[in-house]
Amino acid sequence: MKDFIFEVGTKILFGEDQLKHLPKEIKKYGNSVLFCYGGGSIKKLGLYDDVVKLLEENGIAYSELSGIEPNPRVESAIDGIRIARENKVDLVLAVGGGSVIDCAKLIAAGYYVDENPWDIVVGKVKVEKALPLGTILTLAATGSEMDTDSVITNLETKQKLGWGSKHVLPKFSIMNPVYTYSVNKHHTAAGVADIMSHTMENYFSLNDGCYLVDRLAEGILKTCIKYGPVALESPEDFDARANIMWANSWAINGLLKTGKDTSWSVHAIEHELSAFYDITHGTGLAILTPNWLRHVLNEHTANKIAIFGKNVFGIEPSGDKFADANKAIDALREFFDKMGIPKGLRDLGIGEEHLEEMAELTIKHKGGPIDGFITIDVEDVLEIYKMSL
Amino acid sequence: MKDFIFEVGTKILFGEDQLKHLPKEIKKYGNSVLFCYGGGSIKKLGLYDDVVKLLEENGIAYSELSGIEPNPRVESAIDGIRIARENKVDLVLAVGGGSVIDCAKLIAAGYYVDENPWDIVVGKVKVEKALPLGTILTLAATGSEMDTDSVITNLETKQKLGWGSKHVLPKFSIMNPVYTYSVNKHHTAAGVADIMSHTMENYFSLNDGCYLVDRLAEGILKTCIKYGPVALESPEDFDARANIMWANSWAINGLLKTGKDTSWSVHAIEHELSAFYDITHGTGLAILTPNWLRHVLNEHTANKIAIFGKNVFGIEPSGDKFADANKAIDALREFFDKMGIPKGLRDLGIGEEHLEEMAELTIKHKGGPIDGFITIDVEDVLEIYKMSL
Structure with missing residues (x-):
């Protein structure tokens, strides 16, 4: 067995009745979030409405990045970073599967970087800090809700590459198996x-x-x-x-x-x-x-x-x-x-x-x-x- | 499966060559520690000297609480709290097995409490915060290096009782299997x-x-x-x-x-x-x-x-x-x-x-x-x- 360091502090809130804790978890970091999601399946689930209601009832401002692709593209992260900066958000909230979370990770890290976020993916720019990230998981596959990794696609260079940083480990993840019933x-x-x-x-x-x-x-x-x-x-x-x-x-x-x-x-x-x-x-x-x-x-x-x-x-x-x-x-x-x-x-x-x-x-x-x-x-x-x- | 919350952010540094990271981990929290240990087995191991050397070389002040018992007593925690207060320590460092760590947990929580720390153990006083705790483990048994629990003995009332608080989860634990060779x-x-x-x-x-x-x-x-x-x-x-x-x-x-x-x-x-x-x-x-x-x-x-x-x-x-x-x-x-x-x-x-x-x-x-x-x-x-x- 080789020497290792293990540190995974993500707070997991697992089960059918955990969404109610979302405002409290967000408020540990601030009052404004970038709400990221994909193609709209969370609207069919009713989850979009539930999240919006909780945010509004608890005075948490939100801006949205929707349409994140199944193999998330660097362009989506660039959009997200712009919206996050315009709205000076305190936390990135990813609601969806691994693709949404992976894109949110690049937004969280890219927020503090002047260069194109693709430079983070290819390792040209080192991540020194990131916006806090919270997730609500709707698909069991990538494990991105409790790890430090992300995979991003660049169609221009025909590359799909993984990158990671301890700074983008989610602070909290809400995991309700019921959200996966419709997968x-x-x-x-x-x-x-x-x-x-x-x-x-x-x-x-x-x-x-x-x-x-x-x-x-x-x-x-x-x-x-x-x-x-x-x-x-x-x-x-x-x-x-x-x-x-x-x-x-x-x-x-x-x-x-x-x-x-x-x-x-x-x-x-x-x-x-x-x-x-x-x-x-x-x-x-x-x-x-x-x-x-x-x-x-x-x-x-x-x-x-x-x-x-x-x-x-x-x-x-x-x-x-x-x-x-x-x-x-x-x-x-x-x-x-x-x-x-x-x-x-x-x-x-x-x-x-x-x-x-x-x-x-x-x-x-x-x-x-x-x-x-x-x-x-x-x-x-x-x-x-x-x-x- | 019932709903649950899981959050275990202890940073584990595992293996033969991890002790060197001790000063860096401590300095995240300050420059003064309460160094807690038991009956002296860490001196036989050479670990005591290694720790002292690292603390001194890195300008970290330390006061000591030694002689913590195999079934740690509330009196030891009372002593530790007094020493910690006198020296205004920033972190409690427990070096030993589960007993030393359990006692250190009560010191960390009791530091901020005016009442007798036994009131924490019996649940009369709620833990709202605690000094940060770091551990160096020398015995594999209780798991106290990565959990929120502690067991304390009160010989006066003939009680050995468990208590716990998320505030006493160790911030870091250094685990070197070699320290357990002499068990x-x-x-x-x-x-x-x-x-x-x-x-x-x-x-x-x-x-x-x-x-x-x-x-x-x-x-x-x-x-x-x-x-x-x-x-x-x-x-x-x-x-x-x-x-x-x-x-x-x-x-x-x-x-x-x-x-x-x-x-x-x-x-x-x-x-x-x-x-x-x-x-x-x-x-x-x-x-x-x-x-x-x-x-x-x-x-x-x-x-x-x-x-x-x-x-x-x-x-x-x-x-x-x-x-x-x-x-x-x-x-x-x-x-x-x-x-x-x-x-x-x-x-x-x-x-x-x-x-x-x-x-x-x-x-x-x-x-x-x-x-x-x-x-x-x-x-x-x-x-x-x-x-x-």
């Missing part, structure tokens, strides 16, 4: 796949001795496997939505990587896919992960994949760790089948046309070969793309 | 039992639907079961000490109770034992827990105990949930045997003399029958004591 099957499945991918990116490291966090990771994976199909079948099953929502936060808030080296290989490979094709991130991850595992299966990694099979899917060891590891990978893919996730990229209309370019960009954007569960280079990424067609 | 077998075993007991007090609730946190709890229990015996056999096994130390924080920082009703029955029963006999808390918990489980085993609880047996000890379901539950309880007791923990209270020199009085006090101090995994009253507690003799 459709496609996005429910993609969300569960995203949560599982975050967990597996942490889990599949070769660090010895991180026994505790690997067992915690398995608990999160088992939760997804138990409740993912329930949420598809019965979208208003509270326990299913609640367990998935809470698992979503813990998959990526940093706990699962304590003491580890992690490399997030599959995310890097997927980011090029959704930058080129604008597909749903979680769907891409679910298609790629089993193929990535199959590609990286070797003498050194087989044992860990077999342990994953035993502890997550109950596959009893046969004595042949390769056979066990392959069964584990099969079980993972079968689970994604059960969740209705397409088997291959061709099902999403993606062919061989850009694979080589994407493979090169994957490695370029990571700054060189990805040193993770095993080290992978351009040819490996290309092979994984081809396996995933 | 003897007795206290290592008792510490592991304490961690497991915290986990089980959260786990054995009848709340439906808290699937995720129950799987996380099982991960913590498996960690204790794997590494407890390793730490006894090889006290300087870093991974064993590190996993136990990190598990210790997560057993009790609030995550495992999210969405649940918990009642901490076994802790209530044990507190009377250590109030009357000054035994090691973890040893008492380990003796009591299997007997408590056997006593509360019934039609409603058998299934959960059998799941515990399957997921923690690998006991395959036989079709008879009572048989499976009994096997699980046997396995738990066998594990404590393996850890060298006495089987019964008589081994600690405790007989029948005070059992009735202690049973009555258990229920009295809880303010009535304990409404937990099952509801227990005076006769139940007495029966559990008798089973534990």
Whole structure:
């Protein structure tokens, strides 16, 4: 186990009756907010009206940034920063899924920066402070409500890049599983796949001795496997939505990587896919992960994949760790089948046309070969793309 | 799953090379600390000298409170408050195990209170603010380095009572597993039992639907079961000490109770034992827990105990949930045997003399029958004591 620092002070207000605390949480920071949201699903939920009512009744001024895209663009953050400055807001309030929160994080950090906020994303400008951020989560997938990270798309440069800063960790997040009842099957499945991918990116490291966090990771994976199909079948099953929502936060808030080296290989490979094709991130991850595992299966990694099979899917060891590891990978893919996730990229209309370019960009954007569960280079990424067609 | 609020912002600096950050963490709050420690084990470790050197080199003034007892007494907190006031300290620094930290919490809260700090413990005085608290942990057991709780003993009133406040959550905790290498077998075993007991007090609730946190709890229990015996056999096994130390924080920082009703029955029963006999808390918990489980085993609880047996000890379901539950309880007791923990209270020199009085006090101090995994009253507690003799 390696040395680490863990600090995640986000106040989580979880459950059906927590929205009422919103004014009190905001007033710790001031009386004026930038209210950020996406395409209007929060209006259908009635959540928009509920938030406006609470703000108005409690004398909290608000300005709005609406229409934040599913893969949030830097232009939205630029708009948000302008509105926030014009209105001298005290807090950024993100109401929606991970995209809205990720955009709000860049607004919060960009508020204090003279440069284009894209410079923050590419690491040219260091974040020294940020506006406080609060969130109301309506989709369980990215874990952005309890972490320091954000992913922003720049269509001009054809880049979708992650960045992070401790200054943009949300101060509070209100999480009501009921808000996720109306999430459709496609996005429910993609969300569960995203949560599982975050967990597996942490889990599949070769660090010895991180026994505790690997067992915690398995608990999160088992939760997804138990409740993912329930949420598809019965979208208003509270326990299913609640367990998935809470698992979503813990998959990526940093706990699962304590003491580890992690490399997030599959995310890097997927980011090029959704930058080129604008597909749903979680769907891409679910298609790629089993193929990535199959590609990286070797003498050194087989044992860990077999342990994953035993502890997550109950596959009893046969004595042949390769056979066990392959069964584990099969079980993972079968689970994604059960969740209705397409088997291959061709099902999403993606062919061989850009694979080589994407493979090169994957490695370029990571700054060189990805040193993770095993080290992978351009040819490996290309092979994984081809396996995933 | 019930509504809950979770907020644990303690900054954890974990590993072999983190002490160097101490001055920077302190200076966020000021330049003068009350340095609290126990009977001198930190001097043997060389930690006392290391801390003093860092404080002096960085111009941080310090006054000392030493000799804090294993079951910390209210008198020590009174002394600490006086010294802290005389020196107008900015932060309380607790260096030691849970007892030192628990005492430091009462000092931090009592600093701002005119009344006797015991009034805080019994709930007569509400904590509105506290001095910031930092800790350097040297024993994995109570989890006090990352939670809001404290247990204080009053020999005059023969009470050992828990209290808590969000204001005494440590701001930072430095956790170096190497500091625990010198913990003897007795206290290592008792510490592991304490961690497991915290986990089980959260786990054995009848709340439906808290699937995720129950799987996380099982991960913590498996960690204790794997590494407890390793730490006894090889006290300087870093991974064993590190996993136990990190598990210790997560057993009790609030995550495992999210969405649940918990009642901490076994802790209530044990507190009377250590109030009357000054035994090691973890040893008492380990003796009591299997007997408590056997006593509360019934039609409603058998299934959960059998799941515990399957997921923690690998006991395959036989079709008879009572048989499976009994096997699980046997396995738990066998594990404590393996850890060298006495089987019964008589081994600690405790007989029948005070059992009735202690049973009555258990229920009295809880303010009535304990409404937990099952509801227990005076006769139940007495029966559990008798089973534990």
